[in-house]
Amino acid sequence: MRKYYVGIDIGGTNTKVAILGRRFAILNKISFPTTLFKTPQRLLTAITDSIFSLLKKRDIGLKEVSGIGVGIAGLVDAEKGVIRNLINIPHWRGLNIKHYFERIFKIPAFVDNDANVMTLAEFYRGAGRGSRNLVCLTLGTGVGGGIVIDRRLYRGSTSSAGEIGHIPINERGPKCNCGGIACIESYIGNRYLIKALIRRIKRERSSLLKKMIDGKYSDLTPELVFKAARRGDKFAIDFWRMVGARLGTMLTGVINLLDLDKVVIGGGIAGAAEYFFPSLQEKIKLNAMEIQGRHVKIVKAKLGKDAGLVGAAVLVSIERDK
Amino acid sequence: MRKYYVGIDIGGTNTKVAILGRRFAILNKISFPTTLFKTPQRLLTAITDSIFSLLKKRDIGLKEVSGIGVGIAGLVDAEKGVIRNLINIPHWRGLNIKHYFERIFKIPAFVDNDANVMTLAEFYRGAGRGSRNLVCLTLGTGVGGGIVIDRRLYRGSTSSAGEIGHIPINERGPKCNCGGIACIESYIGNRYLIKALIRRIKRERSSLLKKMIDGKYSDLTPELVFKAARRGDKFAIDFWRMVGARLGTMLTGVINLLDLDKVVIGGGIAGAAEYFFPSLQEKIKLNAMEIQGRHVKIVKAKLGKDAGLVGAAVLVSIERDK
Numbered sequence: 001m002r003k004y005y006v007g008i009d010i011g012g013t014n015t016k017v018a019i020l021g022r023r024f025a026i027l028n029k030i031s032f033p034t035t036l037f038k039t040p041q042r043l044l045t046a047i048t049d050s051i052f053s054l055l056k057k058r059d060i061g062l063k064e065v066s067g068i069g070v071g072i073a074g075l076v077d078a079e080k081g082v083i084r085n086l087i088n089i090p091h092w093r094g095l096n097i098k099h100y101f102e103r104i105f106k107i108p109a110f111v112d113n114d115a116n117v118m119t120l121a122e123f124y125r126g127a128g129r130g131s132r133n134l135v136c137l138t139l140g141t142g143v144g145g146g147i148v149i150d151r152r153l154y155r156g157s158t159s160s161a162g163e164i165g166h167i168p169i170n171e172r173g174p175k176c177n178c179g180g181i182a183c184i185e186s187y188i189g190n191r192y193l194i195k196a197l198i199r200r201i202k203r204e205r206s207s208l209l210k211k212m213i214d215g216k217y218s219d220l221t222p223e224l225v226f227k228a229a230r231r232g233d234k235f236a237i238d239f240w241r242m243v244g245a246r247l248g249t250m251l252t253g254v255i256n257l258l259d260l261d262k263v264v265i266g267g268g269i270a271g272a273a274e275y276f277f278p279s280l281q282e283k284i285k286l287n288a289m290e291i292q293g294r295h296v297k298i299v300k301a302k303l304g305k306d307a308g309l310v311g312a313a314v315l316v317s318i319e320r321d322k
Numbered sequence: 323m324r325k326y327y328v329g330i331d332i333g334g335t336n337t338k339v340a341i342l343g344r345r346f347a348i349l350n351k352i353s354f355p356t357t358l359f360k361t362p363q364r365l366l367t368a369i370t371d372s373i374f375s376l377l378k379k380r381d382i383g384l385k386e387v388s389g390i391g392v393g394i395a396g397l398v399d400a401e402k403g404v405i406r407n408l409i410n411i412p413h414w415r416g417l418n419i420k421h422y423f424e425r426i427f428k429i430p431a432f433v434d435n436d437a438n439v440m441t442l443a444e445f446y447r448g449a450g451r452g453s454r455n456l457v458c459l460t461l462g463t464g465v466g467g468g469i470v471i472d473r474r475l476y477r478g479s480t481s482s483a484g485e486i487g488h489i490p491i492n493e494r495g496p497k498c499n500c501g502g503i504a505c506i507e508s509y510i511g512n513r514y515l516i517k518a519l520i521r522r523i524k525r526e527r528s529s530l531l532k533k534m535i536d537g538k539y540s541d542l543t544p545e546l547v548f549k550a551a552r553r554g555d556k557f558a559i560d561f562w563r564m565v566g567a568r569l570g571t572m573l574t575g576v577i578n579l580l581d582l583d584k585v586v587i588g589g590g591i592a593g594a595a596e597y598f599f600p601s602l603q604e605k606i607k608l609n610a611m612e613i614q615g616r617h618v619k620i621v622k623a624k625l626g627k628d629a630g631l632v633g634a635a636v637l638v639s640i641e642r643d644k
Contacts, residue, residue: 075613084613133479147579149471156581157455160613167575168609170492171568180574180609246493252502253489253575257469259478287490287502291397291406291482 002066005316006051006105009308010034010072011114012141015043017050019058020313024125026306028054040092048104067320068101068109069312071117077159081111110319114138114308115162116153118301119146120318121311122264123153126302131261135254136301137164137247138267142177143185147258153318165189169249184250188243190268194220197239207235226272237275244276248283251298255284259292266301273300324388327638328373328427331630332356332394333436334463337365339372341380342635346447348628350376362414370426389430389642390423391634393439400481403433432641436460436630437484438475440623441468442640443633444586445475448624453583457576458623459486459569460589464499465507469580475640487511491571506572510565512590516542519561529557548594559597566598570605573620577606581614588623595622 004027005020011034018029030050037043055062074086081098101109112120119136122128128136132151138144143165147154155161165185166178173182174192186192198217204210209228213219228236251263265273277298284293303310326349327342333356340351352372359365377384396408403420423431434442441458444450450458454473460466465487469476477483487507488500495504496514508514520539526532531550535541550558573585587595599620606615625632 131479145579149476154471154580156614157453157583158581158613158617160611161579161581163578163581163611163614166578166611168571169490171571178578178611180578180611183578249490249493254579256485256488256500256502256505257467257483257576258476259480259483259485261479289482289485289488289500289502291480292478292485295480295482 002064004060004065005313006054006065006068007309007312008047008051008068008070009114009117009312010043010047010070011308012073015047016309017047017054018309019054019060020309024121024310024313024317026309027058029309030054040095044097044100048101051105062105062107065105065107067107067316068105069117069315070097070101070109070111071114071308071312071315072097072111073114075160076111076113078110078112078116078155079159081109083111108316108320110315112315113144115144116146116155117311117315118144118266118303118307119148119162119264119311120153120314121303121307122266122301123148124314125310126307127264127299128262133258133260134262134264135162135164135258135260136264136266138301139188139265139269140267141190143189144267149258164250164254167250167253169246184246187246188269190222193222193243193269197225200239201235204235208233209236222269222272226269226275229272229275240272240275241279243269243272244279244281245283247276248280248287251280252284252288252293255288255292255296260296263296263298264301265298266303266307270300324386326382326387327635328376328387328390329631329634330369330373330390330392331436331439331634332365332369332392333630334395337369338631339369339376340631341376341382342631346443346632346635346639348631349380351631352376362417366419366422370423373427384427384429387427387429389432389638390427391439391637392419392423392431392433393436393630393634393637394419394433395436398433398435398481400432400434400438400477403431405433430638430642432637434637435466437466438468438477439633439637440466440588440625440629441470441484441586441633442475442636443625443629444588444623445470446636447632448629449586449621450584455580455582456584456586457484457486457580457582458586458588460623461510461587461591462589463512465511466589471580486572486576489572489575491568506568509568510591512544515544515565515591519547522561523557526557530555531558544591544594548591548597551594551597562594562597563601565591565594566601566603567605569598570602570609573602574606574610574615577610577614577618582618585618585620586623587620588625588629592622 009016016031075084083092083095086092145162145164166183170182174186176183176186331338338353397406405414405417408414467484467486488505492504496508498505498508
């Protein structure tokens, strides 16, 4: 009967809307820049229009839709469906997204942050399948994460669990966006990563990467460092090795604490996995406790850019079943 | 009917055996040095004799006993009831304690490590009551821990979760017993604590603590540093402040990750809480994420030395109900 899902992925850059079917397969979708819309109300209207248009194209009625799932890049109270704060986008605080969609479509809606939604996607349909306890990491502008405990998404006491990017890896170090000190995000979040790169590359003499940017430091992106590593640039290769070692230090603690089956790593810079996985794996092999370290598997996320939509549909399916 | 429990606490120093009744109240108990017995078999025989004698004194029959709970200082496979390894006591590896007691007494027996058992005690009868998600820390020779997630003890994928002492707080630092680097235990576990104290105090000129030990560094114990702090010794007070700050760094990460209701701190050096809690609390206030940091409560354990016995009885009660 209700065999379809509506999935919505509101990101800092793009917003995607999709209809999903059996096994959370994407049937059709629409994508547009989030920043096109100056107010939340206008963005929500665009999303609503997109849903109606997608359903119409497929000739699907609302009675066939199980619910609407929303993943959003920000702090969310998943229980209430309320946005607590969207970093970089104003006017969202306090908005009840759940009620908004339920009022319009008269079917259940569920909201969670993008990291939890991605975790659900990887756990049910991606690299996390078959495990009981896992942590899923997204490496991008921020370092986000989600936790699955005993095959259920763990949200914590105030719906804020999973902030794996804000585990400190040193007592002293860079000040982090979150108010903390030396959080892993303050070393390997994109923004900080680029800063550290610029600092380091200025001291370099013969790096290929330095030639590639030719003095235009604003051109530096993680992708470029990945390309330079591919072309054998020692500086770039070393840089990724350091990223892996730092992630490894943080994950050593998480693995010793939570005794996981898997750690799934996704997000933008996970594309450079071949360059930072070896030092990451080595760190865990050398420094994690024997039983936990031998048991856990560190794997790359599988679902890529569609993870947000798939996870939003999974969210509907698990919350409806509760 | 089955309203009594047998609780057993096998520690590195002492072994305790007790009969517990309603609400896990201790009715009578026996304690003896663990090291009196040269083989596990002899220790187990002494425990068995103690159980029979305690039951007899109270005129309780085995039919009135719900089960036998065992907490043990070492690595335990709680599912199978098998000892994986006891640090400092040989010959225990592979021993199935659960089967041993079940064969003799014909009632269910359950085994777990001391940190998990203490966690159960504090969660059901101590400082952790009323919370849904918590971490319990024991500060002693080692730094151990247990995790409660959604009101259930979380054991992880291989029965090894909760190793909170082995979260690194620096990328570089002292080598830890576990094979890791800069784990919190390698700074504040008793053994390391004393080493760091000796190193620091040798440089001191006028410390009261230095006078108290009068050159005999082997006399240094955490208790003595506590006494010196009580008497206003600046060196000792600073030392506890540093312990608190380090614990705070580690807990900041755990709180951001797990979004807890409570962190319960017990074990030997928790006696000095008044001297390290302020710097610990301050660290969390300053550096933990806003929502998680404001929500969590850091509290002292309540049950003291009986926690192991109470927790062993709680273990029986929750495992029987599964």
